Amino acid sequence: MTSRRSFLQAASVTTVAAATGAPLIARAQAPISLRFSSSMLADENAAHYVWYRSFETALKASTGDRFKIDYFPNNQLGKEADVVQQVKVGSIDMMVTGSSIFATVAPEIGMLDLGYLFDSYAHAGRALDGAAGKQLDEILNKRSGCSVLTWASHFGARSVYTKAPVKSLADVKGVKLRVLPTPAFIETFKVMGAIPTPIPFGELYMAAQTGVVDGFEHDAATVLASKLNEVVKSCWVTEHLFSPMVVVIGKRGMSKIPADLKPAFMKAVADATTQQRAIANQKSAAAVDELKAKGMTFFPMAAAERASVRAEMQKSLWSGFAKQYPATAPLFTAIDAARGQA
The missing domain is CATH 3.40.190.170 (Bacterial extracellular solute-binding protein, family 7)
Incomplete structure (x- = not known):
């Protein structure tokens, strides 16, 4: 009787496994x-x-x-x-x-x-x-x-790409730059003195080519991949956004x-x-090396100007953001503390 019961139980397990199309251990x-x-x-x-x-x-x-x-x-x-x-x-x-x-x-x-x-x-x-x-x-x-x-x-970081050379904050004043349509991007370039102009990325090549904008901000790899170096020839290495x-x-x-x-x-x-x-x-x-080989000229942002813009950003935009979203106040402090670490 025991032998028959064991046989039936084994047969039942085999039948279930066969019905599912895979052994139970494999399904597990x-x-x-x-x-x-x-x-x-x-x-x-x-x-x-x-x-x-x-x-x-x-x-x-x-x-x-x-x-x-x-x-x-x-x-x-x-x-x-x-x-x-x-x-x-x-x-x-x-x-x-x-x-x-x-x-x-x-x-x-x-x-x-x-x-x-x-x-x-x-x-x-x-x-x-x-x-x-x-x-x-x-x-x-x-x-x-x-x-x-x-x-x-x-x-890569995002920097400023323009038709005419821009080498300083004085040069960028009044320059129409395509930016992403977000308050953070728009306000950043207002602080720098440019004229931020939100335009969809798909329209950027034509906008730069026809003079709707004088340039844009982006990373080198995207500039290269999208052949935007055909419509601008100068990069001001602001590295404003990582x-x-x-x-x-x-x-x-x-x-x-x-x-x-x-x-x-x-x-x-x-x-x-x-x-x-x-x-x-x-x-x-x-990407930077390839853009240079294709005729792009790169001008580093002066350290003193970078420090000046960052201080202005901290005073106006960062503090305003922290007031609007109080949970971020200690995060700005933590990010600043990580700035000089090795």
């Missing part, structure tokens, strides 16, 4: 699938993709086939504003983007778009790996349930990661960021 180890969105192309010259590839490699090395990262580049899952909402509700697990878009969810994150906040991407990394980044993550988590996995780098790249995961996405795999997952995130930041520095330098 099915990979954890995470949907990951990006607005950029899947290209080695895209900052998003470089981070993703580093992350995927590091994660596979430490966890084998336990994770399956489905990467959707080039806005395949929708515009960034829509993807933010989908990450919040859990239909998309992760996204990599510029920090600006998350200011729509947590306005405090908008502080990262204020001009001259950071001196370099190394400075930004120190601050955002520390107290400032942790506090912004907590704010975002309380507002949306989303978590910042890491802060990485774009391919815009952070951010990788965010939703509450549902985070809940998919088992406790025993979370340390390996987070280490893969950290390793990917270390690699991506180094590659970003190389890509930025290479």
Whole structure:
């Protein structure tokens, strides 16, 4: 009787496994699938993709086939504003983007778009790996349930590109510059004496070519990739913005990661960021070299003028932002403290 019962139980397990199309042990180890969105192309010259590839490699090395990262580049899952909402509700697990878009969810994150906040991407990394980044993550988590996995780098700081040479604050006065249509960008260039002119990026080439604007602000890699060097020939190296790249995961996405795999997952995130930041520095330098080879002239911003503009920004824009969003006041202090660290 016992032998017959054991036989029937074994047969029942085999039947269930066959019906599902996979052995039970295999189904128990099915990979954890995470949907990951990006607005950029899947290209080695895209900052998003470089981070993703580093992350995927590091994660596979430490966890084998336990994770399956489905990467959707080039806005395949929708515009960034829509993807933010989908990450919040859990239909998309992760996204990599510029920090600006998350200011729509947590306005405090908008502080990262204020001009001259950071001196370099190394400075930004120190601050955002520390107290400032942790506090912004907590704010975002309380507002949306989303978590910042890491802060990485774009391919270079943003500087001023113009048709006629601009070498100083005196030269930039009255110059019409295309800027992003956000208060932080507009106010930054008002402080510098330029005439900020919001124009969609897709219209920028024609606007510069026809004289609607005298120039624009952007990073060297984008100038090169978009062939904007055909319509401007001069760069004033203001490095006014070291815009952070951010990788965010939703509450549902985070809940998919088992406790025993979370340390390996987070280490893969950290390793990917270390690699991506180094590659970003190389890509930025290479883009500048190529623009020089194509005839672009670069004029460094004088240290005294940079210090003067930063002091004015701190007095007018940063303090005003901190009053509007009091939680950011200690973050400005923490970022400033990270400025001189090695």
